[in-house]
Amino acid sequence: MNPHSFDAAVTLTPLTTGADAAAPGRFTGVSSPAYWNMIGPYGGITAATAMQAVMQHPGRLGEPIALTVNYASALGPGPFTVQATPVRTNRSTQHWSVSLSQADAAGAEGVVMTATAVTAARRQTWGVSDRPMPAVAPPADAERLTLKAGVEWINRYEMRPLAGRFPDVWDGSGTHSLSRLWVRDDPPRPLDFPSLAALADVFFPRVWLRRATRVPVGTVSMTIHFHADSGQLAESGDGFLLGQAEAQAFRNGFFDQTAQLWSGSGTLLVTTSQTVYYKE
Amino acid sequence: MNPHSFDAAVTLTPLTTGADAAAPGRFTGVSSPAYWNMIGPYGGITAATAMQAVMQHPGRLGEPIALTVNYASALGPGPFTVQATPVRTNRSTQHWSVSLSQADAAGAEGVVMTATAVTAARRQTWGVSDRPMPAVAPPADAERLTLKAGVEWINRYEMRPLAGRFPDVWDGSGTHSLSRLWVRDDPPRPLDFPSLAALADVFFPRVWLRRATRVPVGTVSMTIHFHADSGQLAESGDGFLLGQAEAQAFRNGFFDQTAQLWSGSGTLLVTTSQTVYYKE
Numbered sequence: 325m326n327p328h329s330f331d332a333a334v335t336l337t338p339l340t341t342g343a344d345a346a347a348p349g350r351f352t353g354v355s356s357p358a359y360w361n362m363i364g365p366y367g368g369i370t371a372a373t374a375m376q377a378v379m380q381h382p383g384r385l386g387e388p389i390a391l392t393v394n395y396a397s398a399l400g401p402g403p404f405t406v407q408a409t410p411v412r413t414n415r416s417t418q419h420w421s422v423s424l425s426q427a428d429a430a431g432a433e434g435v436v437m438t439a440t441a442v443t444a445a446r447r448q449t450w451g452v453s454d455r456p457m458p459a460v461a462p463p464a465d466a467e468r469l470t471l472k473a474g475v476e477w478i479n480r481y482e483m484r485p486l487a488g489r490f491p492d493v494w495d496g497s498g499t500h501s502l503s504r505l506w507v508r509d510d511p512p513r514p515l516d517f518p519s520l521a522a523l524a525d526v527f528f529p530r531v532w533l534r535r536a537t538r539v540p541v542g543t544v545s546m547t548i549h550f551h552a553d554s555g556q557l558a559e560s561g562d563g564f565l566l567g568q569a570e571a572q573a574f575r576n577g578f579f580d581q582t583a584q585l586w587s588g589s590g591t592l593l594v595t596t597s598q599t600v601y602y603k604e
Numbered sequence: 605m606n607p608h609s610f611d612a613a614v615t616l617t618p619l620t621t622g623a624d625a626a627a628p629g630r631f632t633g634v635s636s637p638a639y640w641n642m643i644g645p646y647g648g649i650t651a652a653t654a655m656q657a658v659m660q661h662p663g664r665l666g667e668p669i670a671l672t673v674n675y676a677s678a679l680g681p682g683p684f685t686v687q688a689t690p691v692r693t694n695r696s697t698q699h700w701s702v703s704l705s706q707a708d709a710a711g712a713e714g715v716v717m718t719a720t721a722v723t724a725a726r727r728q729t730w731g732v733s734d735r736p737m738p739a740v741a742p743p744a745d746a747e748r749l750t751l752k753a754g755v756e757w758i759n760r761y762e763m764r765p766l767a768g769r770f771p772d773v774w775d776g777s778g779t780h781s782l783s784r785l786w787v788r789d790d791p792p793r794p795l796d797f798p799s800l801a802a803l804a805d806v807f808f809p810r811v812w813l814r815r816a817t818r819v820p821v822g823t824v825s826m827t828i829h830f831h832a833d834s835g836q837l838a839e840s841g842d843g844f845l846l847g848q849a850e851a852q853a854f855r856n857g858f859f860d861q862t863a864q865l866w867s868g869s870g871t872l873l874v875t876t877s878q879t880v881y882y883k884e
Contacts, residue, residue: 389858390825390879392672394720396692396699411703411715412676417824417881419676421701421718423691435691438701440674440718442824442879446856449884452814454781455852501734535730544697544722545670547827549860549879551853572735572864573831573872576726578669580829580875582862584852592853595860597877599670599722599829601697604729 328513329358329480330522333369334376336406349381349408355399355426359477364398366477367543368525372518374422374439377408379517384410385418386445387554388517392547393439399426404436417444446553453551457590460486463506463564481526482510484564490528491536498536501571503527512562515593517550520557523585524548524596527569530581531602534571539604544578546598552591560587577601608793609638609760610802613649614656616686629661629688635679635706639757644678646757647823648805652798654702654719657688659797664690665698666725667834668797672827673719679706684716697724726833737870740766743786743844761806762790764844770808771816778816781851783807792842795873797830800837803865804828804876807849810861811882814851819884824858826878832871840867857881 326332333356338348359369371393378384404426412419422439460466466484488503507526509519529541552560569583582597606612613636618628639649651673658664684706692699702719740746746764768783787806789799809821832840849863862877 390674392720392825392827394670394699394722397694411718414677419674419715419718435699438691438699438720440672440720440825442674444824444857444881446858449855449857449882450815451853451855453853453855454814454850534732534734544724545672545720545827545829547672547825547877549825549858549877551855551858551860553856570734572875573731573733575729575731575733575831576833577724577729578726578829578831580831582875582877595852595862595877597827597829597862597875601724602729 328511330509330513330519332356333359334372334518336373336376336380348383349377351377351380351406352403353406354403355401357476359480361475361477364400366525367395367546368522369477370395370399370424370437371525371546372522373406373424374437374441375518375521377406377422378420378441378443381408381410384443385413386416386443388441388550389444390442390547390549391439391521392545393437394545395437395543397434397436399436417442453592455584455592457566457586458504458568460504460566466506480510481507483507488533491532494536494538496535496537498534501530501534503533504566504568506564507567508562508564514562515557515560520594521548523565524583524594526567527581527583529600530569530571531574531579531600534574539602541600541602543598543600546596548594548596550594552593556587556591556593559589560593563588565593608791610789610793610799612636613639614652614798616653616656616660628663629657631657631660631686632683633686634683635681637756639760641755641757644680646805647675647826648802649757650675650679650704650717651805651826652802653686653704654717654721655798655801657686657702658700658721658723661688661690664723665693666696666723668721668830669724670722670827670829671719671801672825673717674825675717675823677714677716679716697722733872735864735872737846737866738784738848740784740846746786760790761787763787768813771812774816774818776815776817778814781810781814783813784846784848786844787847788842788844794842795837795840800874801828803845804863804874806847807861807863809880810849810851811854811859811880814854819882822881824879824881826876828874828876830874832873836867836871836873839869840873843868845873
């Protein structure tokens with residue numbers, strides 16, 4: 325049986341020989357054609373790769389609390405290197421620096437992504453969720469998104485839009501930036517922290533919805549706050565998540581995109597925000 | 605005339621002699637008693653210090669778009685070192701890694717803060733703000749916050765709460781986490797990117813409001829998305845900003861805190877989110 329395309333995409337091989345043997349957290353991977361976007365892999369899969377490097381590090385403490393990924397340059401086809409370094413380990417929290425680099429056409433290694441992450445040993449405390457899942461139709465009642473001439477990564481997700489659909493016509497008629505959809509890996513796959521990081525980027529650029537105009541865009545920086553622990557991810561299993569995304573401001577080349585993802589049973593799993601470049 | 609306490613607090617001196625002469629972006633600073641919080645400086649002033657290191661770097665391209673600051677350990681009194689490194693410079697964007705370190709009691713240098721930032725040359729584009737400033741009373745109609753036995757940094761800001769006030773009694777009676785206030789430096793000071801970064805952290809911990817219970821807390825990671833350029837900061841001048849903060853989820857030791865800051869005339873300047881540790 326072949327591995328799931330997500331597992332194949334985030335496979336990292338530790339560099340444990342030669343000079344690198346003394347540096348745990350250094351891995352090689354290969355960028356995935358199965359998650360290809362316009363000019364490089366889907367940003368979510370690159371975020372997942374950063375998360376994966378932290379998860380695979382032998383010295384990791386606890387589970388992810390926060391991840392910020394900065395897209396410095398387009399990742400190209402072929403191999404890349406990821407380095408995850410625990411820069412500070414406290415009693416119950418650990419701070420990570422991550423970078424992904426790739427050789428350019430001339431063979432020079434360049435930084436393609438930087439990231440920081442925080443992992444922590446969670447303890448049971450008082451808690452409350454003040455962002456309840458919106459009341460929406462169940463997945464079976466929402467039609468699956470099909471895009472003609474879509475990019476490849478879209479096919480790795482089963483998306484069932486509920487509101488704020490991908491524009492059918494680009495006529496400048498947009499009035500808001502709020503989207504809701506059911507989403508899961510296709511084929512379904514049990515949720516883990518890397519796949520949840522990828523899902524945080526699943527929303528199409530808010531500027532396309534807001535303007536009904538398809539301008540060039542690119543995510544510059546994305547931050548994810550994880551509210552769920554691995555037990556709650558296991559409860560979510562391979563079921564649909566409800567995603568919601570909205571922008572607050574579009575100005576002089578950049579807009580923000582904030583989003584939430586809930587499990588099918590209504591547990592808020594992540595809140596996230598990103599800043600996205602747009603042209604014109 | 606003495607410098608403003610904010611300028612004194614974020615003063616960084618380049619290390620340009622000896623082995624460090626080849627490494628621009630390496631600075632020394634001293635942690636500021638004027639912005640002291642419980643066990644270290646106010647987190648906002650540490651964020652401002654990271655921003656300042658980027659702003660002072662001789663190789664900087666453009667203005668801040670995004671800043672993520674991770675609080676790895678408590679900063680103590682005395683000198684520290686900041687390193688700001690442009691890890692990737694593109695045609696119109698630049699990606700930064702920043703770290704702040706300090707010697708511990710035994711003289712060993714440890715990482716206290718890591719940060720990433722993105723700066724960019726903005727171009728004029730289509731734009732819209734979908735997060736209008738809430739309709740509130742003007743600053744003159746809102747009473748200034750005074751806290752008995754408050755921490756020192758509170759005195760560096762003129763805060764005029766409008767809603768979601770700091771609890772008077774800790775009786776577990778909280779029902780929501782939304783606060784609004786007018787705020788500016790005290791004495792007033794023209795807004796710049798470092799001071800705006802500091803102001804993004806000005807909201808007291810949402811868990812105190814939500815629970816009316818004063819549990820130990822500490823910000824772990826804060827992300828700021830800057831929507832304003834320096835021209836819009838100049839328009840804001842030294843006037844009041846309207847701040848609004850709210851949490852989405854509190855669970856097993858961590859909650860998120862999202863916020864917005866508008867200029868007095870209603871321009872959305874920053875949107876921000878942080879994840880905060882809480883005990884019990």
